[in-house]
Amino acid sequence: MPEATTPKRFKRVVVKLSGEALTGPGTHGLDGATLARIAKDLAASAGEGTEIAVVVGGGNFFRGVQGAGKGLERARADAIGMLATVMNGLALEQAIEAEGRPARALSAIAMPTLCETYMRASALRHLSEGRVVICSGGTGNPFFTTDTGAALRAAELEADAILKATQVDGVYTADPKRDPDAKRYDRLTHDEAIVKNLGVMDTAAFALARENRIPIFVFSIAEEGAIAAALRGEGRGTLVVP
Numbered sequence: 605m606p607e608a609t610t611p612k613r614f615k616r617v618v619v620k621l622s623g624e625a626l627t628g629p630g631t632h633g634l635d636g637a638t639l640a641r642i643a644k645d646l647a648a649s650a651g652e653g654t655e656i657a658v659v660v661g662g663g664n665f666f667r668g669v670q671g672a673g674k675g676l677e678r679a680r681a682d683a684i685g686m687l688a689t690v691m692n693g694l695a696l697e698q699a700i701e702a703e704g705r706p707a708r709a710l711s712a713i714a715m716p717t718l719c720e721t722y723m724r725a726s727a728l729r730h731l732s733e734g735r736v737v738i739c740s741g742g743t744g745n746p747f748f749t750t751d752t753g754a755a756l757r758a759a760e761l762e763a764d765a766i767l768k769a770t771q772v773d774g775v776y777t778a779d780p781k782r783d784p785d786a787k788r789y790d791r792l793t794h795d796e797a798i799v800k801n802l803g804v805m806d807t808a809a810f811a812l813a814r815e816n817r818i819p820i821f822v823f824s825i826a827e828e829g830a831i832a833a834a835l836r837g838e839g840r841g842t843l844v845v846p
Contacts, residue, residue: 616656616657617654617656617764618659618739619657619766619767619769620658620751620805621642621659621660622750622769623663623692625642625770625771626695633665639699640699642696643702645830645831645832646700646703646831647700647703647736650734650736655731655732657727657737657739657758657763658737659754659757660689661689661692662685662688662689662692662750663685666687668682668685669681671684681746683746685742686740686744689750690711690715690741692740693709693711693719693739693740694719696709697719705734705736707736707737707738710723710737728761731761739753749806751806754768755816756812759813759815759816759818765821766819767835768804768805768822769825770825772824773788773824773840774823774840775804775842776789776802788842790842791845792844793845793846794810794820794844798814813846817846819844819846821834821839823839823842824841
């Protein structure tokens with residue numbers, strides 16, 4: 605990975621974690637072993653000195669787009685999807701703390717009996733005090749993906765980079781699971797990712813990252829220690845730069 609992504613630059617990062625990454629070998633819900641593995645990776649990464657905020661999706665429970673395809677209003681379906689991200693956020697909070705690292709789940713949707721409501725000042729305070737911050741509830745608005753939520757939180761929190769944890773080891777010319785001839789990019793610009801419609805993140809997320817000059821590193825979360833390796837500059841993936 606290029607020198608620009610070494611830990612010396614990474615005082616603070618946003619890790620974008622899909623809900624599907626938490627299913628493990630299953631098709632939906634939470635897999636305990638996978639949750640523990642990712643929590644251990646996040647705790648260890650924070651222990652190496654990087655401030656870490658996690659934006660988690662909810663697709664392992666419910667995806668708004670899918671709900672809209674089943675007769676639900678899109679806004680209502682997205683609201684259900686945002687609740688799913690809170691479920692994952694609460695699970696991650698406990699799993700990270702079980703690894704001995706303090707964590708705090710924040711939700712863009714106010715639900716004070718379950719977790720803190722997201723506020724930028726609170727998130728920054730928790731990060732400065734060494735907690736892993738889990739941002740759930742998306743942006744708090746329908747019609748925006750959690751990818752866009754990750755770009756938004758990265759801009760708000762002045763993160764040095766977004767680490768996009770996926771099921772594949774970078775950005776490809778096509779879906780490598782379907783096209784054996786797909787080629788992996790080592791490096792791209794935000795503009796190239798948008799023009800080529802590569803789809804690893806939605807256009808709004810790429811555009812927001814571009815406007816705020818935030819690099820994105822796309823890598824696979826499948827291996828143990830993948831997040832820590834990415835932060836050390838050892839991970840295999842694709843770097844997307846302004």
